[in-house]
Amino acid sequence: VTRVLDAIAFDGDDTLWHNEGLFSMTQERFRALLADWVSPEELDARLLETERENVAVYGYGVKGFTLSMIESAIEVTNGNVDADTIYRILSFGKDQLRHPVELLPGVEATIDALAGRYRLMLITKGDLFDQESKIARSGLADHFDVIEVVHEKEPDIYRRVLRRNTIDPAQFLMVGNSVRSDVLPVLELGGRAALVPYHLTWELEVAEPPREHDGYWELEHISQVPELVARLDGDG
Numbered sequence: 027v028t029r030v031l032d033a034i035a036f037d038g039d040d041t042l043w044h045n046e047g048l049f050s051m052t053q054e055r056f057r058a059l060l061a062d063w064v065s066p067e068e069l070d071a072r073l074l075e076t077e078r079e080n081v082a083v084y085g086y087g088v089k090g091f092t093l094s095m096i097e098s099a100i101e102v103t104n105g106n107v108d109a110d111t112i113y114r115i116l117s118f119g120k121d122q123l124r125h126p127v128e129l130l131p132g133v134e135a136t137i138d139a140l141a142g143r144y145r146l147m148l149i150t151k152g153d154l155f156d157q158e159s160k161i162a163r164s165g166l167a168d169h170f171d172v173i174e175v176v177h178e179k180e181p182d183i184y185r186r187v188l189r190r191n192t193i194d195p196a197q198f199l200m201v202g203n204s205v206r207s208d209v210l211p212v213l214e215l216g217g218r219a220a221l222v223p224y225h226l227t228w229e230l231e232v233a234e235p236p237r238e239h240d241g242y243w244e245l246e247h248i249s250q251v252p253e254l255v256a257r258l259d260g261d262g
């Protein structure tokens with residue numbers, strides 16, 4: 027019997043562990059730091075615009091975010107921001123990078139339920155050093171057959187990852203919290219995708235979910251993945 031699925035891949039940030047909440051916390055500190063210069067709304071707008079421009083230069087992650095905060099601080103203060111404030115911004119970034127990795131509820135049980143029965147993959151996007159460090163600290167690394175840190179989640183990059191691991195897209199399921207990164211590019215390749223939304227979504231990740239698609243499911247919780255997989259493979 028040929029099973030429908032061969033490999034199941036999980037996204038990392040906000041799928042296996044909390045992430046966006048840490049960015050929100052850092053941004054809250056950034057707002058408070060510059061409160062004498064600029065309103066929170068104005069600062070948020072300036073920062074988002076800076077991030078939008080800088081993602082193409084620095085890639086995703088906390089380091090790029092820190093540089094974007096510094097750039098925004100220089101702009102909103104017309105170049106008057108002092109070294110101590112820049113130093114504080116750098117320390118906000120370091121605090122975020124060193125923050126403990128907190129797994130989302132149900133993650134370990136879900137991975138355990140699937141391990142050994144499918145090729146399990148972790149496909150995470152962002153800064154290599156930070157992602158490797160989070161994977162190590164998550165305690166989950168040993169559960170995955172394949173770990174890939176990519177700089178962007180586009181169809182061509184997924185295609186390369188699947189080819190390198192000799193996985194047929196038709197037998198591949200991606201599980202993640204981002205429509206833009208974890209769902210749309212995988213469906214474009216002919217793979218399947220399950221969205222498990224996180225309560226916060228970074229504005230640059232927002233996208234319309236597919237309307238109707240045979241290979242797309244929206245789940246409430248990651249612990250529903252084994253049930254979906256069993257249903258797909260007709261043994262549950």
Ligand SMILES: [Mg+2]
Nearest residue numbers: 037039040203
């Ligand atoms: Mg994510």
